[in-house]
Amino acid sequence: MNASRVQSFFAGMLVANxxxxxxxxxxxxxxLTPLAGRDxxxxxxxxxxxxxxxxGAALLLAARKGKAGVRWDRDLVxxxxxxxxxxxWMALSERFFPMNSE
Known part of the structure; x- marks a missing residue:
């Protein structure tokens, strides 16, 4: 897998978070956040x-560096x-191991 796809994958994770x-x-x-805990x-x-x-934006910019054209490639996938x-993962973990609900 090339670097831009890895960067795009992790960008998607950050945007989802x-x-x-x-x-x-x-x-x-x-x-819950890592900045101040559960509360x-x-x-x-x-x-x-x-x-x-x-x-996420920084990773997408890094993934884009050196690429020509204005359309997405497989980085979008x-x-x-x-x-x-x-x-x-978050939906399933919150369903079975709730950290943010009572």
Whole structure:
């Protein structure tokens, strides 16, 4: 697997991780983050979401470096696979080992 696909895969994972933290920040709830633990509030979740989005964007820029054209190549599939893998893992882990619900 080439480097841009690996970068795109991990970018997808980071972007997927940002989604529940954005939802938490917007809805004013609490959600686990590595920044403040299980009781992380909306502001902390907003910061964590931003860090994940920034990391994902940086990886996508790195994956794009040196490539010509404006259309996606197989990096899009790698990005989507990373997103799906992380979102699926989180949904299943939250279902069977809840960390963010009572």
């Amino acid at each position: 940002s989604a529940p933290h954005i939802a938490t920040a917007v809805s004013g709830r609490r959600h 992380s509030g909306p502001v902390t979740n907003g910061v964590w979401a931003g860090l994940n989005l920034a990391g 790698a990005f989507e696979t990373g997103y799906l893998a992380f979102a699926s």
